[in-house]
Amino acid sequence: MSTGVEVRSPLEMLYNWEQEKPEVLYLRQPIEGQWINYNWARVADEVRRMAAWLQAKGYEPGSKVAILSKNCVHWVLADWAIWMAGYVSVPIYPNVTPHTLNQILEHSESKLCFVGKLDDWPYLKPGVPAAMDRVSFPFYGINEFPNWDEVLQGVEPMKENVVYPMDNICTIMYTSGTTGIPKGVMHSFFNFAYAASNALPPLHIGQEATFFSYLPMCHIAERLLIEMGSLYAGGQVSFAESLDTFPKNLADTQPTVFLAVPRIWAKFQEKILEKMPQKKLSLLLSIPVINGIVKNKIRKTLGLAKATNIFSGAAPISVELINWFGKLGIQIQQAYAMTEDSCYSHVNIKWRDKVGTVGEALPDVEVRISEEGEIQIRHEALMKGYYKEPGMTAEVFTPDGYFKTGDKGERDSEGYLRITGRVKDLFKTSKGKYVAPGPIEMKLMDDPDIEQACVVGLGLPQPIALVTLSESGRKKTERDLEHVLRTTMFHINEGLDSFEKMQKIIIITDEWTIDNGLMTPTLKIKRGDVEKKYQMNYEKWYDIKGDILWEEVES
Template sequence: MRGIQDQLAHRAKATPDQLYLTQPIDRQWHTWTWAEAYDEARRMAAALERMGLQPGDRVGLISRNCAHWILADMAIILAGLVSVPVYPTAKAETIRQILEHSDCKLCFVGKIDEAVERLAGVPAGVSTIAMPYPDARGDSDWEELVEQPAGEFQTRQRREDDLATLLYTSGSTGTPKGAMHSFSNFAFVGHTIATSLGVEPGDKVFSYLPLSHCTERAYVEAVSFYAETSLYFAESIETFAEDLRHVRPTLFGSVPRLWKRFQLGVLEKLPPEKLDRLLKIPVVAGLVRRKIKKGLGLDRARWFASGSAPMAVSLLEWWDRVGVTIREGWGMTETFAYGTQIGLDVEPRFGTISRALPEAELKINDDQELLIRCPCLMQGYYKADELTAESMTDDGFFRTGDRAFIEDGFVTITGRVKELFKTAKGKYVAPVPVESLLARTSWIEIACVLGSGMTQPVALIQLAEHAPADRDHVARQLESDLEKLNRELEPHERLGSLIVVSETWEVDNGMLTPTLKIKRDVIEARYAGLIERASDRIHFES
């Protein structure tokens, strides 16, 4: 396995004419072959050197996914620098905290919503380079910097154990922590994921989940360095559906909330009763499945995945019925997204996160916590030796914080260790399995189960956009759903009420992380008063 710096040069030499990056700008599709991408990255690496950056210096990356995010990261790698990705949805305070904590000297900025407000968080003294997109602004312009040839620039070779990137956690459990990953870790995940999942030359990948998150960084970017995949990007949220249909990827991953939204989009055009009826007719079922997948732009995809949070078995089964068999995987920022997943040669077990990837060792401790040891485990949390020590066992396993069990090698997550709460009856409840059961209801888009110190837990729910406007009708259906749900739960787990919130939970209002996980503590604090006032089994926020 080549180191990641040598691998970039190898790809440019071995497959110079292969299409690598495709980016829409003002609805025109721009492309880079491997030779063109490598040349532009070398030009930028030389420019970074001219600006005085030395190997080991930190460089930030703040942008929605785009071709220049990849090109910038390639330049950082070739110059021997350390990349510090920041979520493009991060508030100014978070941007300031991460760039200061990581000691960044420079930052690439690109496609960012509310850029003026967010980039106010860039600390004084940190210069910026604007990627060549409309409205992107910086101290220097990308195109001016890459006009000069790379000249005598040579890759600044780094050792395998040198720091390559600082991956900051998404902040679902507090202040983001910076996981230190080496050049060796970066190379291992790219090479091993590509080979173990059977990625093929010519595979097309649509990159839209944040590249600042470990999963997209590993499964999309790092894999593209080692496998002959081509990466495509969306121009904007508004053009997402159109761009996806244009690309028609062969490999496609998402997160549970978006898989749910894709499902709701299908059901708006094809009501559940009609779809069920059509799928029971053998001759028609195949046509319906092809039409659904083509409408989404997934008709050429052969491998589908989901991660970030548990996905309801009922949703997995629904997608399987329409010809989209989703394999759930798991990993953490601290393992560079490496952990569990399976390829097409293994039949998935719905409700599990698949089984361990090569060289990943998994075990369960006495507290039912999942532990992992693997070759790409972080070198530690940056500037947090005590926290690093607390997260590790004496024999080198990382404490994931996930409660789980393993059966026949397949791993099932039952929730987070710290999410367990005790009711007034003294019984512990794991909220995630209950939330997964609630997700079966097509009118419920997302749910958060709470109940610490309460007689019975309750669920805060956000209704899907297509839910009927008739509140009485919705209440009757939710009452029926609640009855069915409670019959499946243990007495101490049964929900006392469903509370329908009026506010949409989004990243921008702080209710979700950038990877669309619920921020349980934030939601609990926000709705404490509403929970106290709720007296009906089905209660609507005014």
């Protein structure tokens, strides 16, 4: 059954707010501690002028234009100018390697690259073909090619409210690549319009909404919730200036809508417990009146005092962590979607949230579980395919049009979905038993001394766990830490089937990071690369006496 919601293109929404509330503040950008404000009139004017300049370049309609930048005002302006000019935007993660950057620019055949807010442009520069047109964003110190503000001087804005067919491809989003070379997911104007128009009403997100943008805009969740969410709701967006200023920027903004990934929720927890140990926090929360004061102070300090929709996505989050924040009056709503389904799939609605699930299907989403336990999704806004990869596209769709997510899951009697693992993450032990590592890893990461966990065991009699340590774990003595990890493993093993029980924990010396290639830009572990790095040691570690081992000692 259709929702009957009117679907208007993103550009039509921009024209709407430009006319309806030109002087209302839309985007806020902190530069050296000062907020620079952009109302709808200024946003539309700069988009129109950059679109006119881009059209004057004479590229073929539908040409690709790349955006290489962290989130900022000009990321959004560039995206919409590319669309208005009749081109296709290609957002690229700002923390890719030069090799991956070059791969994407060459594969997409991008004609021009907007270069903006980056940690290390000299490092990335070799990845951009020397002959490619480039424009830099203002504020970020890149002056070797034309700057946005210089380019717009004397350019007349496009006057007409141009609208392209809704089925036109508007963007190619290269996935962050947990499973290898990034794939270019093609989306149309309709896909974004459909997802935003249908997702916002059930969540009660409207013109009063304020958003905070810091997760990569190249990721579908940030792009749909923040960029498209604010555009379709008519809300306001504030950006983070840097990692160092993130806490202050968030506290200054006090958004009504906030999205984080599980690793960030774990970091929030760690910082709270640094200032107030668990024993003291539990005591204060047990005292009437005082508990309300403590909760309000923590929410305000974090920047979530006004938040009415608080989401976690991109990776599974543990029930224990959700419940921990729930005791502070912070209700985390777990959601589930993918780049390929336009970030339109499942979400927990605040007033009927079911902890431990990723919520109910959004309006008009058809969902089924295959015989193999795989979650399959169908709706009108699924991707148009992987760019230049018809074979790979065919592999991920069923004959009747369902997208094969690659995730395993279960639905309860009320339609709530629970993710149980990845179809391809299962490994077989030497006893011939298949183990799903995801649920075990989530339980391990409930231990505040563990930063990251990867459960492995292909060809071993029993699984073993590779873990890296959090700040609190690194501060403990070797003896105390081993005791804590041994206790954690014992309690987890109690709830597992015999073939799933961990034989030992290996404490890995170095963190798994984006820079060393063991995490994606969205902070997911690249399981295949982690396995490749350590697999040669598995049998040796397994045979060494002891249940808690240190990599640097035993390697």
